[in-house]
Amino acid sequence: MSKAIAMIGTDPKGQGGIASVVRTYSDAGLFAKHHIYYINSHVAGSSYKKCMVFIYGLIQFLFYCCMGRVNIVHLQMASYGSFMRKFVFFLIARIFRIKTIVHIHGAEFELFYREKSREFQKKMVQYVLSNADVVIALSNKWNEQLRGICNKSNVITIYNPIASPAVSFAVREKNVLLFLGHVGDRKGTFDLIRAMPDVIKLNPAVQLKIGGTGQIEAARQLAVELKVEAHVEFLGWVVGEDKERLLNSATLLLLPSYNEGLPMSILEAMAHGLPVIASDVGGIPEALACCVTECIVQPGDVLDLANKINHLLSDDALREDIARKLQQTVVEKFDVEVVANELTQLYNRLLEVK
Template identity: 35%
Template sequence: MKKYKVVTVATSSRTRGGITSVINAYRQSTLWTDWNMVWIETHIDRSKIAKLWILIKGLFIFLYHLPSANLIHLHFSEPVSAVRKLLFVFLTKLFHKKLLVHFHAFSTNTTIHGRVSFVYKYIFRNADKIIVLSNYWREEIAHKWPYLTNKIMVIYNPCTQVKPMLIERQNAILFAGTVNQRKGYQDLIKAFAAVKDDHPNWKLVFAGNGEIEAAKQLAKTLQIDTNVEFLGWVSGSSKDMAFRQSSIFCLPSYAEGLPMAMLDAFSYGLPVITTPVGGIPDLLTDSQNALIYQPGDIRALSHCLTKCISDLAVRNSLAESSFKMSATTLNLTTITKELASIYQQMLA
């Protein structure tokens, strides 16, 4: 195969979040070396000055690599992320380079149906191909702008590769991600409070930053604070242990793209309780490979928690389904082959 050069434009490798996790997964595969990939960082979770500096620095590095690049693979999500990418899109087309845009947003209301929908229209119109994370997002964009339909392709986020290790699981229900209202942390605390007296040896574990103090106060108000643990944002070995030691994974979100935390749960073989939002229905069916309930239905979430806590056979069955998902549909090799195929089509 001819040696091509693909320039990836995205947030920093030191930034917390799904896009960073996805690109780091790609870096573990042969895709990275086969396509001579370069990661140009345009954002970081730090001060305003640091954010401005990394954007300016990224722009100059981009201009250095752009003449020799064959394809630009641009990752973006919510409005601020999209606006940051406008100049990169303009320069890519100015230099007549192929442009692949990879859309990671979680809400249609703030993006393609929001006040800055014209920004997304400009990016999508100038892209040669558009990657979305699910059929839900493909349908939403195609409905909004029908002339984009043939450009849109679905590529799922990949599961991370996890080394087998025998560690005794605790009676712990894991929530991983930003602790905010969109992720439904309040619903999980309230639902667990409703079942805690029947299962006093179980606990909730929150791995993530965000509204920690509000979550602690809610747990205290509901008198379950001794059964709720807050780890803060975890990565590396701390994240690994949080997943390995837990017995259930719960993501009670109101809006998602295709959450990497849920994919991590698949990789670690955790039974999943979640909601049918974003790209999740592409992969999960209630009682077949996960327990699914409607977002905001705290009584239904309590029922799911009880079912998973009380019935070991259910937990084991769902755990097996999670492993299967990570080894087949969402396997890193499978996903990167699909992405490499898109690269080949675009550069043929």
């Protein structure tokens, strides 16, 4: 069997950004083109199930290494437990002198390194980033942060990919606000609910639809306390045709996060021509560079969030203009063909280096 690339990450059938990115790569034909073995290092479920998946993934990887089948290992890495799991794979790759790509996804990676890690964990992070052949950052801002950790020039920026809808049947409603993601503090879900009273004053028919899992009961209780529960609907985790319908019918996508990488929900909204209001964190300002004034808020600024929502709800022409600009940005920077081509060039360059 010919040599190949081993990509290691969470179960692509699961929830979250890494799973979505990996599915996008696979659907675009990247795995077939480069003979990529995908190895699950993590799966949702019980601790026993997670442990068995991790061990089985290690056995698979060791087998491929011992058989000389792997030229490159591409690690889809986040923070905390994800980093610790990928660290083991990274060490094995180093032992077998396999070229390594470390693809950093964790929204809280900087926080994980600076504030949440003990000294030995910081040394582990420094070791991985400094000894990887290539470190991939999701944005130029993250690129600078990662260079500050490893102090090397092996960091490059490759954005997350999104497959543009083949046909858009968007018939947008007038007062539907959409949130997609984990319900909790980091994603700014509670700030979004706190903004609702000021939004309702000017838009009495507005509805906030929250698609995601997490701290649902706490969010529901906050909505009751603020007397906005009639305007907030909790949908659970949304996928497939249900997500497509929401992306094609909502008025605005909202993501007032405190930490992010390059959220797939924003890229999905952009590809569908859905205007976005989101926080000035991670790669979001780069994604929304064409409409920063109208669409970017500071984390925790509930009043500005409400004002920007009201402003966009009141101006149909402005929303249409923003939608066109965001779709054009996707074509130029985030379309899966563009991003896959960048990965292809990276793989080929590493394969050529002896």
